[in-house]
Amino acid sequence: MPGIFVNLHVLDLEDEDLFDPATPLAAFATRIHFEITERAALERVKDAQPRITRLRALGYRIAIDDLGEGYSGLTSFAHLEPEAVKLDMSLIRGIETVPMKRKLVRAMATLCRELDARLIAEGVETAAERDTIVELGGDLLQGFLFAKPDFPFPVPVF
Numbered sequence: 001m002p003g004i005f006v007n008l009h010v011l012d013l014e015d016e017d018l019f020d021p022a023t024p025l026a027a028f029a030t031r032i033h034f035e036i037t038e039r040a041a042l043e044r045v046k047d048a049q050p051r052i053t054r055l056r057a058l059g060y061r062i063a064i065d066d067l068g069e070g071y072s073g074l075t076s077f078a079h080l081e082p083e084a085v086k087l088d089m090s091l092i093r094g095i096e097t098v099p100m101k102r103k104l105v106r107a108m109a110t111l112c113r114e115l116d117a118r119l120i121a122e123g124v125e126t127a128a129e130r131d132t133i134v135e136l137g138g139d140l141l142q143g144f145l146f147a148k149p150d151f152p153f154p155v156p157v158f
Contacts, residue, residue: 003031005063005084010040013051021058029059033084037065042076052080066122067091067108082117089123089143095136096128102136109137 006025012018013036020026034055042048052062061083064076069088077085087105095101105121112119121133124143133141147154 003033003061004028005033005035005065005086007065008034008036010036010042010044010048013045013048019051019054019058026058033061033063035063035065035086036076036080036082042079049079063120068104081115084118084120085112086120086122087138092121092123092129092133092143093125094129096126096132102132105133105138106136109139112139113137 008018017023025032036042045051055062062080063084063086064080064082065086066088067077067085068091085108087108091101091105095105109119118139119137120140120142121129121138122142124130124133124141124145126145129143130141130145146158147156
């Protein structure tokens with residue numbers, strides 16, 4: 001799953017420039033995942049489904065960002081049929097000590113595998129969180145455990 005993840009607010013789907021194949025970003029569409037944030041309801045965009053289809057036709061992939069934090073969670077999952085799902089750090093924080101979080105993440109990992117989507121854990125800060133996510137079936141991890149934002153780009157620690 002090489003490429004770049006670009007955050008996209010639900011209402012950005014109403015911007016026709018996003019669908020213009022002549023934009024500089026469109027030249028790299030097959031390497032870009034648009035992360036649709038969970039902070040606003042997908043239903044706010046009247047024709048969201050056809051717009052997502054148009055993005056995929058250009059080569060973009062879709063990810064759900066911050067699943068577990070926001071509005072509609074599984075409803076967005078069903079409507080977007082994402083290629084990747086990013087779990088909100090609120091589900092990750094302290095997962096090694098909270099049985100309910102482990103059950104939820106294991107269930108999401110199983111669902112993602114069945115739907116051919118990657119499960120990404122956001123906000124991994126401890127080795128215990130990392131090890132638990134890997135044990136539960138998470139595909140990719142990101143967080144301060146590996147590197148903190150910096151300039152120039154930091155070298156990740158595994």
